Amino acid sequence: MTSDTTTDEIADDLKALRRAAVLLATLAIFVIAYFARDLILPILLGFLLALTLSPLNRTLQRLGLPAAITATFLIIATSVGIVSVVYFAGGTVAAWSEDAPNIGRQLKNKLSGVNDAIEAVQDASDEVEQMTSSASSGPQEVVVQQPGLLNSAVTAAASTATSIVVALILALFLLASGDLFYVKLVQTFKSLSGKKRALGAVYDIERRVSGYLLTITAINACLGVTVALALWMLGLEYAYIWGIAAFLLNYLPILGGIIGTALVAAYSIITFDSLSYALIAPIAYQALTSVEAQFVTPYLIGKRMELNMVAVFLTVVLWGWLWGIAGALVAVPFLLVFKVICENFEGLETIGNFLGGADKTDIADEPAANSVSG
Template sequence: MQDDIRALRRSTGTLAIIAVFVVAYFARDLILPVMLGFLLALTLSPINRFLQRRGLPAAFAATLLILSATACIGGAVFFAGDTVRAWSNDAPNIARDLKYKLSGVTETIDAVKDASTEVEKMTAAPAEGPQQVVVQQPGLLNSAVTVAASSLTSLAVALVLALFLLASGDLFYVKLVQTFRTLSGKKQALAMVYDIERRVSGYLLTITLINAGLGVVVAAALWAVGLEHAYIWGVAAFLLNYLPIIGGVVGTVFVGIHAITYFDSVSYALIAPIAYQVLTTVEAQFVTPYLLGRRLELNIVAVFLTVVLWAWLWGIAGALVAVPFLLVFKVVCDNVDSLTVISNFLGAAQDPPKQRT
C-alpha cells in the first residue's frame, strides 16, 4: 500500500513538472515580462534601499531608478540602432563579400556537399512521390517588426512591474509572510525571500557591472585593432555576456564575420575575434569568479543544462533568465527540507552537503 502511494506521488510530481513546462512554453508572452520585472526589481532593490536611507521616498526612488534604466536602454538603442539597421539592409552584400574572401573554404565545403548530393541521388529509389505543398513563410521585415513589437511590449510591462515592486517597499514581503499561519512558517518564508533577494540582486548587479567593464574593454581593443563601429561591439559584448557559456562564442563569431568583411587581409581580420574571445575568456575564468566569490554557488553542469532548457523554451530571452531562475530555485531548495538533495546537486563541486538541525 505504501509503495503504491509513493508511486502515485512520483507520478503526480512528474505530471506536475511536465505541466509547468507546457504552461511556460505556451504562456511565454505572459510569464516572461513578469519574470523580467521581478528580476529587475531584485537587481535595483539594494540601490533603492540605499536611496530610501538617504531620505528619498520609496515611490520617488523607484521612479528615479526605472527612468534611469529606461534611459540606458533607450540610449543603447539610439546609438546602435542606425548602424545595426544599416548592416541589416546591407546583409546581401556582406554575405557576398564574406563568401568571396573565404572562397577557399567555401569551395571545399561545396565540393563535399555536391559529393553527398550525388551519393543520395545514386542510392535513392526512383518513385513518384506525392505533390508537396510549400507554405510561404512571412517576410523578414514582417518577422523583424513582430519580434521588435513583442520585445518592446515585454520590456514595457517589465519596467512598469519593477516600478510598482520597488515603490511598494516591503509590502510584497509583508503580504507573503501573512499567508503563513505559524510563526516558524513566517520566519522561514521571510528568511527565504531575503536570501533570494540577496543572492539574485548581488549576482545581477555584480554581473551587470562586470559586463559594462567588459563592453568598454572590448570596444577599446577593437578600436585599437582598427575595426569600425567598435562601440557597437562593446554594447554587444555587454548584452551577450548575460548568456552564460554561449554568449562569448556568439560574439566571437559575429565579430569575426564583420572583421573579415571590413579588413582586406583575412589573417589580420582574425585578430579581432581572437581579441574578443581572449577578453571574454579572461572575464569568465578569472574576473567573474573573483568578484562574485561564493555568491554563485552553482554546479556548472546544472547551469549549462538550465541555459539549454530555457533557451529551447523561450529562445534568447530564456537563456538570459536561466541563471537567475536557477539561483532562485537553489535558494528555495536550501530552505525546504524535502529538497535538500536537489540543493546539494545544484551546488558547486566544492560545497559540502548541507546539514540541517
C-alpha cells in the same frame, strides 16, 4: 504480519503516486511556460528587475525619500539605459540586417577556398537528391513561403519592446509598494517558524539575486568597454557596437562568448584584406571573455553565488529551447533563485547543494579522509 505487509505496500503505492504527481506537475509547468511565454516572460523580468533594484531602492529610502519617488527614479534610469543602447546600436544593427545578403556574399568571397570544398560536397548531395526524386513518383511537395526577414525582425522587435515595457511597469509597482509584497507573503504562513523561514528565504533571494545581477552588470560593462577599446586599437569599424554586443551577450553564460567571437570573426574577415590579421580581432575578443569568465567573475561573485556549470549549461539549453534568446538570458537568475529556495527549505537541501559550485576544500580533504578511514 499480513497487516504490516499491507501497510508497507500502501506506503509504497503512495510514494509512487507522489512521484508520478510531481512528474506530471513538472511537465505541466513546462508546457504552460512554453505556450504562455508572452505572458510569463515580462512578469518574470519584472520580478527579477525589482529584486535587482530593491537594495538600491531601500538605500535611497533611508535618505528620507518616499518609495514611490525612489522607484520612479530607478525605473527611469533603467529605461534611459535601455533606450541609450537601442539608440546607439539600433541603427547600425538594422542597417547590417538589411545588408545581410551583401555581407554574406563578401564573406563568401573572402572564404572562397573553404566555400569551394563545401560547394563540392553540396553539389554531390544535390545530384543524389535529384536522382532519388526522379526515380520516385510521389506527390508534389507543397512549399509554404515563410515571412521575410524584415517582417520577422519587426515582429520580434515589437514583441521585445512590449515585454520590456510591461516588465518596467511591474517593477515600478513592486518597488513603489515597499515591503508590502513581503508582508503579504509572510501572512500566508500560519506558524511563526513558517513566517520566519519564508521571510528569511525572501530576503536571501533578494540579496543574492540582486548581488549577482548587479555584479554581473558591472563586470559586463567593464568587459564591453575593454572589448570596444581593443577592437578600436585593431582598427575594426564600429568597435563600440561590438562593445555593446559583448556587454549584452555576456549575460548568456558559455554560449555568449562563442556567439560574440563568431560575429566579430565574420565582420573582421569582410573588413580587413589580410585573413591572418582579421583573425586577431576574434582572438582578442575570445581572450578577453575567457579572462573574465575564468578569473574576474569567480573572484567577484564569491562562493555562495557560484553555480554548477553543468546545471547552468543544461538550464540555458532548456530555457533557450522554451523561450529562445530571452529564455537563455533569464536562465541563470532563475536557477539562482531556485537554488536559494532549495537551500532555505527542508527536504530540498540536496538539490541546492547539487546546483552549487564545487567545494574545493572538501574535494581536497576527501583523499585524506579516505586514507584515514582505510
